[in-house]
């Protein structure tokens with residue numbers, strides 16, 4: 001369970017970004033929607049422990065992130081949180097399979113070939129397994145980004161603008177895929193977006 005309370009964040013010389021309290025229960029899907037610049041990515045970074053909580057709290061399964069060391073937060077995130085970013089974080093000189101293998105190896109040294117194949121199959125990446133990331137199309141890179149966020153079966157999935165730059169058909173496909181993977185892994189799913197098309201896919205919404 002992810003719970004935030006009285007959370008706000010101030011970048012240097014800027015006005016404070018103030019967030020409503022979020023409560024994401026296990027297995028639940030939630031959409032956080034709001035215009036560009038309102039602080040969606042900042043909120044996601046705070047919930048994932050990528051930014052320190054300067055004011056307010058973020059608790060995951062009852063543990064407040066600000067009581068953990070950076071190392072403990074990194075380990076927790078590596079094990080239990082799946083992050084799907086707007087910008088991809090690949091090792092471009094490695095192929096698809098090795099990128100997935102590398103992600104599996106942190107923080108627990110897992111080498112689960114079956115999981116890699118099954119996930120790649122569902123994401124339509126099997127035929128590109130041996131290709132270097134540089135040789136993938138934009139859409140294939142996006143699906144690899146999703147695969148990297150899900151390969152370790154995280155109990156919480158955070159996705160930042162997963163449908164930006166997609167046409168309507170691919171937008172629906174990506175949302176369906178995230179929901180399906182969340183169901184398979186029994187994960188909570190929180191998507192942040194300014195994409196109004198995504199609204200109709202989620203009952204549970206928080207507006208920033």
Ligand SMILES: Nc1ncnc2c1ncn2[C@@H]1O[C@H](COP(=O)(O)OP(=O)(O)OP(=O)(O)O)[C@@H](O)[C@H]1O
Pocket residue numbers: 011012014017034035036037038039040041042043194
């Ligand atoms: N590293 C930073 N240093 C200073 N200001 C920042 C930094 N990152 C973000 N901001 C500012 O904080 C505000 C919120 O940014 P954030 O990226 O969280 O918004 P967002 O809602 O995710 O925007 P978008 O939809 O355009 O991605 C913006 O005004 C942005 O300029």
